[in-house]
Amino acid sequence: MSGFTPGWLALREAADHRARDGMLAMALADRLQANPLVRVVDLGCGTGSNIRATYALLGRQQHWTLVDYNPLLLEKAREVLPAWADSATIRGDELVLQKSGKTLVVAFRQRDLVVDLDGALGRECDLVTASALFDLCSEGFIAKFAMAVAQRKAVFYTVLTYNGVQRWMPENTLDAPMAAAFHAHQNTDKGFGISAGPRAAGALAAAFRRADYAVREADSPWLLTRSDQALVAALVPGFANAVSETGRLSAADVAAWLAQARYGAEVGHTDTLALPPG
Numbered sequence: 698m699s700g701f702t703p704g705w706l707a708l709r710e711a712a713d714h715r716a717r718d719g720m721l722a723m724a725l726a727d728r729l730q731a732n733p734l735v736r737v738v739d740l741g742c743g744t745g746s747n748i749r750a751t752y753a754l755l756g757r758q759q760h761w762t763l764v765d766y767n768p769l770l771l772e773k774a775r776e777v778l779p780a781w782a783d784s785a786t787i788r789g790d791e792l793v794l795q796k797s798g799k800t801l802v803v804a805f806r807q808r809d810l811v812v813d814l815d816g817a818l819g820r821e822c823d824l825v826t827a828s829a830l831f832d833l834c835s836e837g838f839i840a841k842f843a844m845a846v847a848q849r850k851a852v853f854y855t856v857l858t859y860n861g862v863q864r865w866m867p868e869n870t871l872d873a874p875m876a877a878a879f880h881a882h883q884n885t886d887k888g889f890g891i892s893a894g895p896r897a898a899g900a901l902a903a904a905f906r907r908a909d910y911a912v913r914e915a916d917s918p919w920l921l922t923r924s925d926q927a928l929v930a931a932l933v934p935g936f937a938n939a940v941s942e943t944g945r946l947s948a949a950d951v952a953a954w955l956a957q958a959r960y961g962a963e964v965g966h967t968d969t970l971a972l973p974p975g
């Protein structure tokens with residue numbers, strides 16, 4: 698199971714929400730806001746960051762199914778969403794949230810996407826979405842996934858797929874070899890087969906175009922400054938650990954890279970919106 702902790706997901710949430718591309722978000726709203734009821738499946742939901750950012754783009758009645766294979770993250774999502782909402786009630790296994798004049802019914806589904814993608818998606822939905830998920834996935838999974846979404850004729854919207862861009866401030870001569878090693882680490886198996894890593898957004902676009910979807914992409918970089926110091930401070934050792942695991946740089950080089958104080962970073966992501974034909 699993944700090492701994503703509620704603490705790490707909470708630390709990145711503000712930067713994630715800030716990074717999302719506004720034009721693509723508006724295009725999603727244009728397509729779905731008029732639906733009297735929109736049924737949404739959020740894959741790899743973690744503690745619910747995606748619903749907290751995306752609900753505002755959709756209409757007044759929303760039904761969300763939050764899917765993750767990690768029961769602890771699903772439990773945390775169930776715990777924190779009522780506090781985020783204006784008011785909340787429990788209806789069987791679901792939460793009914795009121796937020797800014799909208800009603801969000803939220804169900805939770807524990808599934809491993811690799812083992813049971815159809816079960817994760819359910820039979821019918823209007824929108825399949827995910828945040829910070831697809832760079833973990835293999836190109837084979839992405840192809841199969843796009844076909845499953847197309848069978849349901851659902852809209853697809855994903856944000857924050859890592860795209861390989863990274864810049865550290867101030868720069869260091871070790872940044873380039875460290876990035877190359879990090880990308881080699883990205884192309885290891887994160888549970889889906891060899892991860893697409895920075896190629897994931899391209900693979901998503903190609904797979905949805907094959908299914909006759911209209912695909913739009915936009916950049917959604919983290920632009921981290923001194924006010925994001927806690928996130929930068931967590932990012933640096935996580936990045937160095939991944940590089941160390943590859944064995945591509947000496948321990949001395951990794952230590953020298955770590956010793957460089959950083960006051961900012963750019964981490965590139967891509968957002969993708971894919972609309973079904975008709």
Ligand SMILES: C[S@@+](CC[C@H](N)C(=O)[O-])C[C@H]1O[C@@H](n2cnc3c(N)ncnc32)[C@H](O)[C@@H]1O
Binds near residue numbers: 740766810
């Ligand atoms: C980077 S986190 C993103 C979480 C959340 N979407 C967010 O933006 O904060 C990736 C999420 O995908 C989930 N995940 C990874 N592999 C999965 C799989 N095979 N099946 C279901 N969920 C998976 C992890 O448990 C984690 O919650």
